Amino acid sequence: xxxxxxxxxxxxLLKFGGAGLAAAGLASLAACSSAAGSAxxxxxxxxxxxxxxxxxxxxQNALQPxxxxxxxxxxxxxxxxxxxxxxxxLAKVLTQIASGSAPDIVSxxxxxxxxxxxxxxxxxLDSYVTKDLSSLQSYFDDTHPALLESxxxxxxxxxxxxxxxxxSMFYNTSLVQxxxxxxxxxxxxxxxxxxxxxxxxxxxxxxxxxxxxVRLWGSWTSFLYANNGNLLEEGKYTGGDWLxxxxxxxQPSAVAGRGGGWKWGTPTANSAAAVEALExxxxxxxxxxxxxxxxxxxxxxxxxFSSGRxxxxxxxxxxxxxxxxxxxxxxxxEVQKFPTWKxxxxxxxxxxxxxxxxxxxxxxxxxxxxMMVKPESFDLIFPGNVTTPGxxxxxxxDRYKTTGPTNWSVFYDQLDGSVPISAPPYYNALATSLNQxxxxxxxxxxxxxxxxxxxxxxxKAAAGx
Amino acid sequence: MAxxxxxxxxxxxxxxxxxxxxGALRGARREGIxxxxxxxxxxxxxxxxxxxxxxxxxxxxxVSWDVITPPKFVGLANYAQLAQDQSVLRSFGVTLxxxxxxxxxxxxxxxxxxxxxxxxxxxxxxxxxxTTFYLPLLASTAAVSIFMGYMFDAKxxxxxxxxxxxxxxxxxxxxxxxxxxVTIVAVTVWQQVGFTFVMFVAALMSVPxxxxxxxxxxxxxxxxxxxxVKIPLISPSILFASVVAMINxxxxxxxxxxxxxxxxxxxxxxxxxxxxxxxxxNLQFGYASAIAIVLxxxxxxxxxxxxIAARKLVxxx
Numbered sequence: 001x002x003x004x005x006x007x008x009x010x011x012x013l014l015k016f017g018g019a020g021l022a023a024a025g026l027a028s029l030a031a032c033s034s035a036a037g038s039a040x041x042x043x044x045x046x047x048x049x050x051x052x053x054x055x056x057x058x059x060q061n062a063l064q065p066x067x068x069x070x071x072x073x074x075x076x077x078x079x080x081x082x083x084x085x086x087x088x089x090l091a092k093v094l095t096q097i098a099s100g101s102a103p104d105i106v107s108x109x110x111x112x113x114x115x116x117x118x119x120x121x122x123x124x125l126d127s128y129v130t131k132d133l134s135s136l137q138s139y140f141d142d143t144h145p146a147l148l149e150s151x152x153x154x155x156x157x158x159x160x161x162x163x164x165x166x167x168s169m170f171y172n173t174s175l176v177q178x179x180x181x182x183x184x185x186x187x188x189x190x191x192x193x194x195x196x197x198x199x200x201x202x203x204x205x206x207x208x209x210x211x212x213x214v215r216l217w218g219s220w221t222s223f224l225y226a227n228n229g230n231l232l233e234e235g236k237y238t239g240g241d242w243l244x245x246x247x248x249x250x251q252p253s254a255v256a257g258r259g260g261g262w263k264w265g266t267p268t269a270n271s272a273a274a275v276e277a278l279e280x281x282x283x284x285x286x287x288x289x290x291x292x293x294x295x296x297x298x299x300x301x302x303x304x305f306s307s308g309r310x311x312x313x314x315x316x317x318x319x320x321x322x323x324x325x326x327x328x329x330x331x332x333x334e335v336q337k338f339p340t341w342k343x344x345x346x347x348x349x350x351x352x353x354x355x356x357x358x359x360x361x362x363x364x365x366x367x368x369x370x371m372m373v374k375p376e377s378f379d380l381i382f383p384g385n386v387t388t389p390g391x392x393x394x395x396x397x398d399r400y401k402t403t404g405p406t407n408w409s410v411f412y413d414q415l416d417g418s419v420p421i422s423a424p425p426y427y428n429a430l431a432t433s434l435n436q437x438x439x440x441x442x443x444x445x446x447x448x449x450x451x452x453x454x455x456x457x458x459x460k461a462a463a464g465x
Numbered sequence: 466m467a468x469x470x471x472x473x474x475x476x477x478x479x480x481x482x483x484x485x486x487x488g489a490l491r492g493a494r495r496e497g498i499x500x501x502x503x504x505x506x507x508x509x510x511x512x513x514x515x516x517x518x519x520x521x522x523x524x525x526x527x528v529s530w531d532v533i534t535p536p537k538f539v540g541l542a543n544y545a546q547l548a549q550d551q552s553v554l555r556s557f558g559v560t561l562x563x564x565x566x567x568x569x570x571x572x573x574x575x576x577x578x579x580x581x582x583x584x585x586x587x588x589x590x591x592x593x594x595x596t597t598f599y600l601p602l603l604a605s606t607a608a609v610s611i612f613m614g615y616m617f618d619a620k621x622x623x624x625x626x627x628x629x630x631x632x633x634x635x636x637x638x639x640x641x642x643x644x645x646x647v648t649i650v651a652v653t654v655w656q657q658v659g660f661t662f663v664m665f666v667a668a669l670m671s672v673p674x675x676x677x678x679x680x681x682x683x684x685x686x687x688x689x690x691x692x693x694v695k696i697p698l699i700s701p702s703i704l705f706a707s708v709v710a711m712i713n714x715x716x717x718x719x720x721x722x723x724x725x726x727x728x729x730x731x732x733x734x735x736x737x738x739x740x741x742x743x744x745x746x747n748l749q750f751g752y753a754s755a756i757a758i759v760l761x762x763x764x765x766x767x768x769x770x771x772x773i774a775a776r777k778l779v780x781x782x
Contacts, residue, residue, distance in 0.1 A: 093746045098532040098750075119533040208620065290639040295726040304621065313670035428746045442729025443641050448732070461747070 002096045009337075018178050039204040043073040045361055045368060047353070048096070055383075056080030063371065064379040070367050076275050079103070084297040085215060086111040086349070095123070098376050104359035106367060108159060111216070111423045112432070114264075117153040118425040118465075122354040124156035126242060128215055128366045133246055136160075139373050140247040142391040144417040145413070146253050147350045148243065150420040154223070155239020155260030158353035163387040165316025166348035166414035167218040168223075168335050169193070170405075172324075175311045179203040185337045186410075190226070193312075193339040197289045200311035209289040209311040212281065213298045214438045217349050218314040220281040225419060226341035229273025231421040231430070233265035264424035267458035270439075270451040271343075278438070278447040285442060287425045292442060295435050302326055305333075314338070315413040316348070317388025324403035325384065335405045337414055346418045351387065380413045388412065426465035433457035510747045517519035519761070525754035533750055545756035553756060555731060556739040557763065563650060563721075563735065566713035570654045571710050572703065575661025580691060582662075583669045595666060606656065613652045614639065615624035616726070619760035645725045649733055653720050657713070660707045668699035697780040708768055715764050736760045 003434035032177045045067070049056040058076035067076050073310075081096075083089035092114040098101075108116055116122045126212030129136060139160065144238055147161040169184070176183065178201040184192060197209035212219050224230065245256040268274065284290040294300045302319075306326035315322075315335070323333050338346045355365045371377060378389050385403045388411045389395060400408040424430065433454050526543055530536035537591035547553055582594040601609065616622050625635040638648045672695055680694045696703070718737040721727055727734030729740075736756060744753030 034728060087746070094532050094748065095745060119531070121533060241555070253750070292637065295728065300615075300618075309621070426747075428748060432742050432746050436728060436731055436734070438727035443637070443729035443732070 018351070027341075034179030043071065043361075044075045044077055045105065046101075047076065047078045047368075048093055048103045049103040050086070050107045050109075051080050051331060052081065052082065053080035057424075058383075059381055063100055063368070066371055067368060070371075071364060074361075074364055076368070084283075085284035086217075087215075087428065090115070090428065092416060101222060102191050102358045104356055104361055104365045105353050106112050106356060107351065108354045109351045111427055113151060113158060113354075114153050114261075114423060114425045115427050116354065117158050118356055119207075122158050122323045123157060123357050123359075123362065125160070125366070125369075126156055127149050127425045129243065129247070131259070132370065135243055136370065137247070137402075139391070140440050141250070142375075142393050144390075144392065145244070145248055145251070145258055146348070146389050146418060146420075148247075149236075149240070149258050149261060150350045151352055152237070152240055152243075152259075156236050157243055158238075158275050159354050159371060161350040161352040162373050162378065162392045163352070163382060163390050164348050164350040165217070165318050165388055166411065167222040167314050167316060167338055167346045168410050169190040169312055169338050170305070170315040170319055170333055170335050172305065172308060172310065172313045173195075173332055173334050174308065175200050175203065175207060179311075183334060184339075185420070186337050187341045188336065190339050190341045192454070196312065197284065201289050207309055207311060208291050210284060211291055211301050211304060211310045211313050213301050214292050214293050214295040214435050215298075216434055217347065217421070218316065219293070220278050220438065221421070221434075222314050222338055222347060223280055223341065224274055225347045226279040226338055226343060226346045227277045228341070228343040228345065229268065229271055229277065230419065230422055231267065231269050231274065231434070231454075232424060234419065235263035235265050236262045236421075237261045257301055260419055262422075264422050265464060267455050269458055270448065275448050275452055278441055278451060282425060282445055282447055286445065295439060317464050318386050320400060320403045320408065321385030321387075325386075328404075330402065330404035331406075333405060335407050335410050337410050344417060346414050347355070347421050347425075348415060348418045350390065352390075424462070424465070426461040430458060433461070476562065486489065510686055519574050520756040522640045522757050525751050526758050527743045528751045530750045539751065543752045546752065547755050547759060548690075552731060553736075553739050555735045556734045557760075559732070559734060560715060560736045560760075563646065563653075563717055563771060564711060564731070566646075566650045567657070567714040567717070568707060568710045570650065571658050571661050574654065574658050575706070576665050576696075576703070578658070578662045579665035579669055580695075583666055591666075595663060598662045602659040604656065604774075606719040607723060609656055610652065610720045613639075614724045615647075616653075617648050622714050634710050640723050640729055642729060644722075645729060645733045648725060649717075653714070653717065653726070659712070661710060664701065664702055664706050667694060668702035699777040700775075701781060704771065708771050709772065710765055710779070712764055715760065715767070 045187045047060075048060060055302065056078040060076050063078075064076050081089055089107075092110075093106060106116075106122075108122070148157065149226070150164075151159040151161050153156060155253075171184070173183075176196070179196070179202070181196055181199055184196065200207065200209040212222075221231070231233075236257075240258060241259030246256050248255040248421060273355075283289065285292060292342050301313060302322055304328065305313055306323055306328045319333075319335075325329070325378050329431055337344070353369050355362055355369060359365050372381060373390070375391055375394060378391070378394055382389075385399065387401075392412055394414050395408065397408070400406070422430075437454035437457065439452045440453070441447045444450065510618045525536070527538060527540060528536035528544070529539045553662045578594075578598055582591055582598075585591050585594070599683070616624055619625060619635055619637045619640050622638070624638065629635060636644060638644045676694060676698070677690065680690045685693065716737055717735050721733040722733055722738055722741070725733045736762070740756040741761070743749045744757060
């Protein structure tokens with residue numbers, strides 16, 4: 001029996017239903033495309049923070065009183081976004097923007113700076129900095145110009161860096177002692193490093209001499225930089241004199257050769273230096289000195305290192321707090337500069353906060369950005385030594401007396417002669433290829449073939465960007 | 466009994482259309498509206514969470530869109546690019562290989578376990594095994610994948626630890642192309658086999674006892690009864706399980722993404738991982754949508770083939 005009365009016109013219903021669905025689909029797309037244009041208004045400043053919501057809320061509560069002093073009606077709303085690494089965080093931020101919820105202020109590391117700047121998502125801070133130069137002078141006097149330069153793109157400054165991490169070498173002091181070795185010195189070389197790795201391995205136990213994580217920051221890329229190579233041709237944008245000549249007028253030697261930000265050129269992923277560096281870490285694994293590395297994050301590595309199963313690994317200032325929080329006592333780990341190979345170059349990545357182009361509260365957002373680079377704000381934003389302060393005056397023995405290491409000055413000293421991680425506007429595609437091709441090289445043992453593939457991937461990504 | 470049914474017959478027989486009166490028509494209309502109202506929540510739900518995203522994906526597949534700048538219509542350019550993109554085509558191949566392995570193992574193991582459990586005499590033991598085999602399905606796939614990643618770690622994993630105790634050298638479970646494929650299939654089947662298992666247990670329990678008794682009287686042994694009687698009788702359930710399992714397996718994402726990130730290299734990069742990377746990592750949402758649409762078409766084609774094969778292989782009572 002047909003229970004549907006013919007007077008209910010199903011054809012009409014379906015016709016309008018289908019049209020409605022199509023319209024809804026287009027509408028949703030249209031809504032997404034205009035996402036970047038919407039932002040908070042009124043007295044609320046929305047900030048996206050890389051970390052747990054509990055930390056974001058703590059930061060919000062800590063900063064709110066200071067913001068209220070600036071503007072009684074202003075309210076800060078900090079949203080925490082979790083991620084295994086900056087790549088993951090960036091993808092989530094962009095997804096949130098696509099959903100129509102653009103923030104006023106966003107935490108952006110070196111990884112995402114050029115991508116966001118090239119898409120006009122962030123505003124240049126040039127005019128704000130010029131206007132407030134006198135009040136910011138203490139900040140510039142205290143901050144390494146390399147950090148500022150890493151936050152510039154095409155001559156413009158997009159962030160005031162508040163933190164960074166340069167790739168240094170952490171080691172387990174007990175394992176080094178058991179191997180009959182003394183602490184490595186600042187001028188140690190790759191030969192020394194290999195000698196340490198071999199002797200730690202011979203000391204026995206279920207221990208690997210060295211471990212690392214597959215990612216752009218501090219992976220085999222640290223060996224590449226020390227080998228005087230890079231994944232992309234290094235260059236500098238012109239411009240930036242407006243900053244160097246004023247903010248660093250009293251440090252001319254420190255800003256000699258600085259430009260308007262790093263210009264990443266032709267891919268050089270399969271250069272001789274890159275092949276040699278990748279082959280070196282593959283050989284470490286083949287000879288049993290290193291396990292197969294994990295991809296992204298670093299939680300497993302941290303667990304293994306803190307449980308005494310790894311002799312040495314690449315880390316930055318973030319590991320002081322990380323290892324302490326994982327249960328390692330002060331003195332059980334130490335740090336030294338990355339060993340010198342063909343050069344003593346290391347790599348670093350910086351962090352800071354950018355202002356969204358779509359923000360309707362740019363002036364207030366700028367005041368908050370300034371507030372966040374004040375010395376007293378650092379430990380509110382990053383409690384527990386989970387990164388390296390951008391301001392050198394914050395690098396004190398007192399800061400590291402609870403967590404260690406004693407050789408903490410390495411973190412900042414490593415910046416001299418260092419180069420930021422090569423993060424062009426097509427960073428995401430670069431990172432994806434780097435991960436895939438590195439694991440391919442490790443499993444196949446053929447570094448050259450994998451790097452030829454990486455070179456091809458980079459060229460394709462660069463052409464499409 | 467027969468008399469009762471005969472008496473009821475006129476009452477439940479549908480009235481002929483010619484016999485409808487105006488009052489009956491109004492009743493039918495009310496019934497129709499009521500029917501629409503009853504299914505409308507489901508229709509709205511499916512429309513919002515299934516049809517609109519599919520249509521949005523279809524529309525997106527014709528544009529170039531990086532989320533940040535407005536989309537630009539590019540016609541079929543994304544599909545043309547996809548047809549020549551070796552990495553995407555390879556990911557479809559990887560997906561197909563993984564899916565076939567997963568579905569075949571899921572069906573064979575699910576059926577084998579169901580037959581064994583169905584033979585158990587005590588109801589409590591049947592209930593125990595049904596619960597045990599179904600339990601992994603209730604666990605979060607992400608949690609299982611993270612846990613299994615540690616279990617299968619080449620250097621520090623517990624699996625290699627016990628293999629080493631037995632004198633077997635460590636196996637690069639997740640760091641060699643073949644090892645990673647095998648591990649992902651094993652983990653997925655371990656977690657998903659409960660679905661086919663429970664379905665087959667229910668189907669086997671519904672096989673008429675008299676048919677089995679007749680087979681026994683005719684001298685059929687356990688294996689002959691299984692292959693000649695039970696499996697043909699539960700073949701509709703096998704078809705359904707294979708279709709659902711195949712659709713799920715073709716969308717495999719969590720296990721390879723969490724355990725291997727699609728590696729080593731691109732050895733376990735499935736179509737959905739490529740789609741995710743294109744969209745959320747490389748900001749090519751138009752291209753990612755084109756991959757999604759092609760994957761949808763492939764799944765539809767495979768499902769169609771399964772139903773065509775079912776015409777010859779599935780036995781309906």
